Amino acid sequence: MLDLIRNAVEAPRERAWVSIPESGIPELVSVGLPPAGKPGTATLPPVYPEWLGDRAFAAEHGARFSYVAGEMARGIATPRMVIEAARAGCVGFYGSAGLPLAEIKSGVEEIKAALGPEARNWGANLIHSPQEPGQEKAVIDLFLSQNVSRVSASAFMRLTADIVRYTALGLSRAGDGSVQRANHVFAKVSRAEVAEAFMAPAPEKMLKDLVAEGAITPLQAELASKVPVAADITAEADSGGHTDNRPASPLFSSLCAARARTATRYGLPESSIRIGLAGGIATPQSVAAAFQMGAAYVLTGSINQSAIESGLAQAGRALLARAGPADVAMTPAADMFEQGVQVQVLKRGTLFAMRGKKFHAFYRSGASYETLPTADQKWIDDVLGEPFAAAWAATRAYIQRVNPAEAARAEEDGNKRLALVARRYLFMGAQWAREGQADRVADYQIWCGPAMGAFNEWVAGSFLEPVEARTVRQIALNLMEGAAHVTRAGQLRSMGLTVPAELFSFRPVPFE
Ligand SMILES: Cc1cc2nc3c(=O)[nH]c(=O)nc-3n(C[C@H](O)[C@H](O)[C@H](O)COP(=O)(O)O)c2cc1C
Numbered sequence: 182m183l184d185l186i187r188n189a190v191e192a193p194r195e196r197a198w199v200s201i202p203e204s205g206i207p208e209l210v211s212v213g214l215p216p217a218g219k220p221g222t223a224t225l226p227p228v229y230p231e232w233l234g235d236r237a238f239a240a241e242h243g244a245r246f247s248y249v250a251g252e253m254a255r256g257i258a259t260p261r262m263v264i265e266a267a268r269a270g271c272v273g274f275y276g277s278a279g280l281p282l283a284e285i286k287s288g289v290e291e292i293k294a295a296l297g298p299e300a301r302n303w304g305a306n307l308i309h310s311p312q313e314p315g316q317e318k319a320v321i322d323l324f325l326s327q328n329v330s331r332v333s334a335s336a337f338m339r340l341t342a343d344i345v346r347y348t349a350l351g352l353s354r355a356g357d358g359s360v361q362r363a364n365h366v367f368a369k370v371s372r373a374e375v376a377e378a379f380m381a382p383a384p385e386k387m388l389k390d391l392v393a394e395g396a397i398t399p400l401q402a403e404l405a406s407k408v409p410v411a412a413d414i415t416a417e418a419d420s421g422g423h424t425d426n427r428p429a430s431p432l433f434s435s436l437c438a439a440r441a442r443t444a445t446r447y448g449l450p451e452s453s454i455r456i457g458l459a460g461g462i463a464t465p466q467s468v469a470a471a472f473q474m475g476a477a478y479v480l481t482g483s484i485n486q487s488a489i490e491s492g493l494a495q496a497g498r499a500l501l502a503r504a505g506p507a508d509v510a511m512t513p514a515a516d517m518f519e520q521g522v523q524v525q526v527l528k529r530g531t532l533f534a535m536r537g538k539k540f541h542a543f544y545r546s547g548a549s550y551e552t553l554p555t556a557d558q559k560w561i562d563d564v565l566g567e568p569f570a571a572a573w574a575a576t577r578a579y580i581q582r583v584n585p586a587e588a589a590r591a592e593e594d595g596n597k598r599l600a601l602v603a604r605r606y607l608f609m610g611a612q613w614a615r616e617g618q619a620d621r622v623a624d625y626q627i628w629c630g631p632a633m634g635a636f637n638e639w640v641a642g643s644f645l646e647p648v649e650a651r652t653v654r655q656i657a658l659n660l661m662e663g664a665a666h667v668t669r670a671g672q673l674r675s676m677g678l679t680v681p682a683e684l685f686s687f688r689p690v691p692f693e
Pocket residue numbers: 251252253254255257276278306308333334335336369417419420421422459460461462480481482483484486627628629630631632
């Protein structure tokens with residue numbers, strides 16, 4: 182029977198027949214062809230990768246799989262990555278956060294030119310940018326003018342008028358009276374309070390104000406009061422980059438409970454809100470587990486950064502390919518250094534995480550460069566690669582342009598000067614990694630979660646081990662196929678059959 186069980190797992194698209202004899206212990210009797218003369222057998226339906234997840238998700242977004250290649254800031258998720266993900270039947274999000282508007286526009290144009298006007302399985306990222314007033318509005322205006330019909334909204338702590346405007350402008354009434362969406366918001370969240378704001382219909386006051394400004398019509402406001410702001414909620418567990426380090430299963434359950442509460446409060450069907458899972462998705466087991474929990478879709482991040490379509494230079498991708506699951510660390514974020522916000526980065530092969538933490542410890546102690554002991558001053562000069570005074574001159578020239586008040590404050594405050602120079606160093610660390618600057622490998626800032634190491638372990642010894650072979654297509658197809666195998670193994674086990682542990686795995690193979 183073991184061989185038959187192996188066949189059933191390795192051919193998940195075939196039906197399988199199980200009989201329950203007198204003993205009550207189920208037996209697998211046939212795979213592919215119905216068994217002759219075996220009364221009382223039960224048929225196990227096939228498992229297709231396309232059936233994993235919520236099929237309404239794939240239908241809504243014109244995708245073959247309930248699989249999203251997530252946005253990665255500053256064009257690390259390149260237009261090419263989005264195009265390849267969409268061509269592989271997934272949904273792809275462009276890493277538009279942190280890019281100038283002109284570059285976002287040309288990226289979106291590149292995607293549209295490659296995929297054509299009918300393609301629905303792609304979108305771009307709107308990141309909450311409280312330090313840059315007007316930026317979110319400008320990005321939304323750009324998305325609207327470019328007909329970007331899917332927007333992943335991230336880092337929001339509450340709803341904003343621009344998101345509501347984007348959703349409402351896409352609403353219309355279908356012939357059967359239901360509300361139709363042309364603009365879809367995916368809300369990426371790691372807390373139930375934030376999720377609930379996106380799961381609920383837009384607040385009445387916000388809609389009224391938008392109507393009063395002439396930004397949306399009264400009909401759009403009325404329709405927006407009947408549907409969730411975002412039909413797709415991405416639960417983001419411990420991930421690369423900005424992360425609350427939430428473990429996936431409690432987060433997912435918490436968001437499901439939030440959905441049930443919100444649906445009851447507003448009289449919405451629960452199925453009008455889909456919850457997908459991101460963070461740590463890297464192996465067939467993690468994909469299968471997410472779907473088994475009820476995730477409507479999965480979203481990957483870190484692992485795609487090592488793919489050839491990534492905007493990260495080859496040197497950085499090679500470092501990623503050597504990482505194990507524990508080779509990541511939290512370190513201060515360049516943009517919110519003073520507030521103590523951290524990001525998850527690759528630890529192995531670079532000293533960036535340690536250096537970032539040390540800069541922050543100096544800052545937290547209240548020191549300025551001038552008050553630090555000589556040994557620490559030397560450490561700073563060495564890490565910066567130039568004397569602190571020269572680094573401050575370059576930093577000041579930039580800050581005076583973008584935030585003159587902050588520059589003036591730093592002239593008087595040595596601790597602030599130290600913070601600004603450290604922020605520039607952290608920022609440059611990401612740029613050096615993107616560009617692959619050879620003499621700065623020790624300073625590469627590469628956002629990365631434990632998913633990367635789990636992926637490397639899975640693909641070790643397979644065709645996907647070398648970074649040159651890693652494409653978003655091969656990564657996605659192998660994960661989805663592998664998840665179908667693991668799901669099938671689980672299906673057999675849940676019928677009472679003894680399934681060997683090694684069948685809960687899948688070795689990568691090249692797909693067409
Ligand atoms: C290099 C990198 C950059 C990212 N940039 C963004 C971003 O700009 N906006 C965003 O919403 N998420 C961003 N993310 C998060 C991913 O979209 C995704 O949610 C996350 O990586 C999933 O977790 P994982 O890293 O464990 O796969 C980034 C992740 C990485 C690794």
